[in-house]
Amino acid sequence: DGGITQSPKYLFRKEGQNVTLSCEQNLNHDAMYWYRQDPGQGLRLIYYSQIVNDFQKGDIAEGYSVSREKKESFPLTVTSAQKNPTAFYLCASSLSEGPSYEQYFGPGTRLTVT
Amino acid sequence: GDSVTQMEGPVTLSEEAFLTINCTYTATGYPSLFWYVQYPGEGLQLLLKATKADDKGSNKGFEATYRKETTSFHLEKGSVQVSDSAVYFCALSNGNNRLAFGKGNQVVVIP
Numbered sequence: 001d002g003g004i005t006q007s008p009k010y011l012f013r014k015e016g017q018n019v020t021l022s023c024e025q026n027l028n029h030d031a032m033y034w035y036r037q038d039p040g041q042g043l044r045l046i047y048y049s050q051i052v053n054d055f056q057k058g059d060i061a062e063g064y065s066v067s068r069e070k071k072e073s074f075p076l077t078v079t080s081a082q083k084n085p086t087a088f089y090l091c092a093s094s095l096s097e098g099p100s101y102e103q104y105f106g107p108g109t110r111l112t113v114t
Numbered sequence: 115g116d117s118v119t120q121m122e123g124p125v126t127l128s129e130e131a132f133l134t135i136n137c138t139y140t141a142t143g144y145p146s147l148f149w150y151v152q153y154p155g156e157g158l159q160l161l162l163k164a165t166k167a168d169d170k171g172s173n174k175g176f177e178a179t180y181r182k183e184t185t186s187f188h189l190e191k192g193s194v195q196v197s198d199s200a201v202y203f204c205a206l207s208n209g210n211n212r213l214a215f216g217k218g219n220q221v222v223v224i225p
Binding site: 004006031040041042043045048050058090092094096100101102103104105106107108 | 163
């Protein structure tokens with residue numbers, strides 16, 4: 001089955017530690033995205049990548065970093081510089097070309113930092 | 115920039131009631147419009163979409179019509195079930211691979 005996997009589903013870290021969230025897709029999509037979801041805030045774009053070895057900052061990139069070494073993978077690192085990292089993180093992918101740019105989402109990772 | 119506005123607050127209704135969730139947008143040109151649904155603890159699933167004015171998207175009994183004259187894409191369902199309880203997000207894409215989301219509406223259907 002084609003889809004997007006995110007692991008782990010729940011992640012706990014101590015303040016001051018960096019943590020990396022995994023995102024893998026087998027949909028053969030060129031574009032991948034990371035969103036952060038907070039209660040009552042909707043989804044906010046952190047980073048996105050339209051092609052391997054290239055990525056752009058979204059609206060809330062400070063304190064996060066990404067890499068795109070393979071088409072299938074787009075890991076997100078939450079660094080200790082992120083002031084409020086506890087949130088639900090969603091990865092998505094889409095075809096780069098097309099009239100509707102429909103995005104497909106993974107199941108999410110809930111990160112708790114204490 | 116592009117933006118999406120959804121009606122404020124959760125929506126609580128009884129089973130078999132009619133559901134409407136309002137969505138209006140601000141964008142230049144001709145964006146594509148989407149409704150996504152999120153069940154508790156899960157990611158988002160595409161519910162329906164429309165890519166040009168007057169298109170009607172439909173799926174699982176839900177419908178929404180792309181109204182350019184009122185810049186709206188309201189979601190409707192004629193008879194909701196308890197299983198429709200979820201958070202619903204309206205979103206738009208304006209040809210640049212980025213989705214702009216509304217804040218979402220929690221829908222609670224009571225048996």
